[in-house]
Amino acid sequence: MALLEVNHLSIGYQTAKGLLRAVDDVSFAVDAGQSLGLVGESGCGKTTIGMALMGLLPPNGSIVGGNVVLDGQDLSGLDEADLRQRRWRDIAMIFQAAMNALNPVQRVGEQIVEAILTHKPELEREEALHQVEGLYQLVGLPVGRMHDFPHQYSGGMKQRAVIAMALALNPKVIIADEPTTALDVIVQDQILKETKELQKEFNIAIIFISHDISIVSEVCEMIGVMYAGQMVERGTTREVLGQPRHPYTQALLNSFPALGGPRRPLRPIPGEPPLLIGRRFGCRFCDRCPVPASSCKLEPPELVQVGETHFVRCDNV
Amino acid sequence: MTRYVINRLVQIVVILFMILTILFVLFRLAPGDPVARMVDPNMTPEDAARLIAQLGLDLPIWRQYLTYLGNCLTGNFGHSFHYGLPVLEIIGQRLPNTILLFSTGVLLSAVAGIAWGKLAAWNKGKATDLWLTVASLITHTLFLPWLALLLIWVFGYKLDWFPINGMISDEVWLDPDSGVLLKAWDVAYHMILPLGTLFIMHFGAYLLVMRSSMLETLKEDYIITARAKGLTEKAIRNHHAAPNAWLPVVTSVGLSLAFSINGGALTETVFSWPGIGRELVFAVSQNDYPLAQASFLLVASVVLISNLVVDVLYAYLDPRIRY
Ligand SMILES: Nc1ncnc2c1ncn2[C@@H]1O[C@H](COP(=O)(O)OP(=O)(O)O)[C@@H](O)[C@H]1O
Ligand code: SF4
Ligand SMILES: [Mg+2]
Numbered sequence: 001m002a003l004l005e006v007n008h009l010s011i012g013y014q015t016a017k018g019l020l021r022a023v024d025d026v027s028f029a030v031d032a033g034q035s036l037g038l039v040g041e042s043g044c045g046k047t048t049i050g051m052a053l054m055g056l057l058p059p060n061g062s063i064v065g066g067n068v069v070l071d072g073q074d075l076s077g078l079d080e081a082d083l084r085q086r087r088w089r090d091i092a093m094i095f096q097a098a099m100n101a102l103n104p105v106q107r108v109g110e111q112i113v114e115a116i117l118t119h120k121p122e123l124e125r126e127e128a129l130h131q132v133e134g135l136y137q138l139v140g141l142p143v144g145r146m147h148d149f150p151h152q153y154s155g156g157m158k159q160r161a162v163i164a165m166a167l168a169l170n171p172k173v174i175i176a177d178e179p180t181t182a183l184d185v186i187v188q189d190q191i192l193k194e195t196k197e198l199q200k201e202f203n204i205a206i207i208f209i210s211h212d213i214s215i216v217s218e219v220c221e222m223i224g225v226m227y228a229g230q231m232v233e234r235g236t237t238r239e240v241l242g243q244p245r246h247p248y249t250q251a252l253l254n255s256f257p258a259l260g261g262p263r264r265p266l267r268p269i270p271g272e273p274p275l276l277i278g279r280r281f282g283c284r285f286c287d288r289c290p291v292p293a294s295s296c297k298l299e300p301p302e303l304v305q306v307g308e309t310h311f312v313r314c315d316n317v
Numbered sequence: 318m319t320r321y322v323i324n325r326l327v328q329i330v331v332i333l334f335m336i337l338t339i340l341f342v343l344f345r346l347a348p349g350d351p352v353a354r355m356v357d358p359n360m361t362p363e364d365a366a367r368l369i370a371q372l373g374l375d376l377p378i379w380r381q382y383l384t385y386l387g388n389c390l391t392g393n394f395g396h397s398f399h400y401g402l403p404v405l406e407i408i409g410q411r412l413p414n415t416i417l418l419f420s421t422g423v424l425l426s427a428v429a430g431i432a433w434g435k436l437a438a439w440n441k442g443k444a445t446d447l448w449l450t451v452a453s454l455i456t457h458t459l460f461l462p463w464l465a466l467l468l469i470w471v472f473g474y475k476l477d478w479f480p481i482n483g484m485i486s487d488e489v490w491l492d493p494d495s496g497v498l499l500k501a502w503d504v505a506y507h508m509i510l511p512l513g514t515l516f517i518m519h520f521g522a523y524l525l526v527m528r529s530s531m532l533e534t535l536k537e538d539y540i541i542t543a544r545a546k547g548l549t550e551k552a553i554r555n556h557h558a559a560p561n562a563w564l565p566v567v568t569s570v571g572l573s574l575a576f577s578i579n580g581g582a583l584t585e586t587v588f589s590w591p592g593i594g595r596e597l598v599f600a601v602s603q604n605d606y607p608l609a610q611a612s613f614l615l616v617a618s619v620v621l622i623s624n625l626v627v628d629v630l631y632a633y634l635d636p637r638i639r640y
Contacts, residue, residue, distance in 0.1 A: 054545055087547035100538040104637055105560050114556070115546040149636040
């Protein structure tokens with residue numbers, strides 16, 4: 001059994017126009033020390049999955065099918081108090097928009113101390129502060145800046161502080177939601193490299209969320225490609241990048257420059273993802289698919305295994 | 318920061334100087350005989366002559382202006398026409414009464430408004446929120462004299478729980494055996510109805526500001542971070558949401574405190590509270606120019622200085638603000 005298992009997870013948001021199925025029948029598993037990248041266009045449900053793993057869906061969102069099992073324990077069976085105790089201790093999150101993830105009127109070090117003391121109330125404050133010093137060194141922040149406020153940090157420093165905060169309780173899983181999107185490329189590269197090293201060092205499972213498949217393929221050993229709430233292709237990075245089988249994955253690869261790969265013209269994917277409200281027939285990608293079969297509009301495609309750990313949701317493989 | 322405060326103080330001095338000049342223009346250069354306006358008609362001719370000399374009303378206008386500035390700078394605001402006492406003495410008597418009543422009123426309603434606003438936002442859409450919001454809206458739109466009279470009628474007259482006017486009871490204050498505590502209690506007792514009026518009138522504004530600011534704050538990313546860290550809802554509310562949410566409220570509390578030295582002529586009149594607000598209205602209506610002039614100046618200074626204090630306080634509460 002893997003450390004984290006997501007089984008047939010479906011998540012809906014209650015909206016004025018009806019139930020919005022943001023995530024539909026998504027499954028994956030991650031082991032300690034492994035990294036899985038969730039990749040796909042904006043709005044395909046990546047953040048929603050991350051929030052569901054944290055048990056932090058907004059009030060109008062709920063899990064409508066499937067479950068999340070961490071370390072053999074089904075998280076949906078836990079009450080709010082249990083969930084709260086597991087948050088950050090078991091699963092920590094590095095948020096999208098990390099720039100605003102820190103409280104502007106509280107000193108940065110203090111916000112990490114708070115995370116530590118919440119879960120280890122028996123610790124002395126001094127001891128917690130000492131741990132934060134260690135974390136600062138770990139992520140390459142000057143210890144002397146612990147008592148600064150967030151606005152005194154650069155974007156990269158804030159991101160490092162958020163990473164330090166995520167590492168504070170030595171969690172089993174870290175969800176990193178577009179962690180470096182707001183940073184310039186050089187800082188982004190550095191931080192990604194260091195994050196990867198830390199992840200290996202502490203044997204943490206990481207779920208790395210990004211819209212950029214080239215970044216994901218650099219950081220992660222497994223990739224799940226999301227489209228309109230579904231995971232349309234999943235496998236090792238080698239499988240997915242080496243033999244992309246889903247037309248969407250192929251299109252996605254064409255729309256980003258491959259790092260270190262051969263130069264080729266970039267082609268954006270024409271069209272828009274479908275609305276997620278209401279009944280739908282057939283494959284969700286069929287309106288934009290360059291190679292649809294006649295059956296595609298009728299029956300939703302099943303997930304089919306095409307390699308050892310390689311799965312594709314397309315009838316045309 | 319020190320430099321900023323010094324700059325602001327200089328600004329304040331300049332503005333006060335401008336206000337002095339405007340007051341001078343208003344009181345001297347208005348149509349009509351300035352001597353008749355500045356000199357109490359009931360004075361003996363000798364007194365009148367002395368006052369004319371003191372104010373320099375027989376001198377050219379620019380000399381008058383200099384004399385006026387000199388008098389103001391040395392705190393010589395003259396004598397009240399009506400009371401015949403030095404203006405500063407009258408203000409010195411009335412001002413503490415006003416400050417006592419209105420600052421207490423502002424602070425009580427702010428503390429309650431902030432606490433309830435927090436509660437309402439946290440329970441958005443639930444019954445608690447509905448009741449608090451509706452109560453704020455209703456009380457905030459009440460007509461003050463009506464509320465005051467209602468309270469007086471119910472609690473002062475019908476139930477006879479509280480004194481209906483004044484600030485002290487003569488029998489307590491004239492009795493040589495009354496201790497400080499007894500006197501303080503006597504004042505507090507007299508304060509209850511006017512305080513109640515102020516409280517009911519004003520907590521709603523703070524509640525509504527705090528509620529909406531809190532709701533904005535709750536959408537921020539750092540609130541999600543706090544939740545993800547596994548903090549309890551109470552810790553999120555008190556350590557993360559509230560310290561950000563009350564920033565805009567601070568300004569409004571600070572300025573209300575500043576304007577509270579104005580007193581409220583209405584409240585002071587209804588409750589016969591011997592404060593500065595009632596005095597100011599009285600001075601204006603009685604053409605008691607020296608008293609009116611000094612009161613205006615006082616109000617202006619306090620408002621200017623409180624503004625500065627609020628700004629400094631804001632910088633202390635919000636580390637992003639640095640001057
Ligand atoms: N609180 C919400 N209420 C209603 N719909 C939402 C809410 N949050 C997200 N959605 C919708 O759910 C879908 C998935 O959103 P999200 O998980 O944020 O996507 P991603 O992170 O991949 O960009 C989008 O269509 C989005 O509009
Ligand atoms: S199922 Fe059909 S429409 Fe959907 S991706 Fe495959 S080929 Fe294209
Ligand atoms: Mg997202």
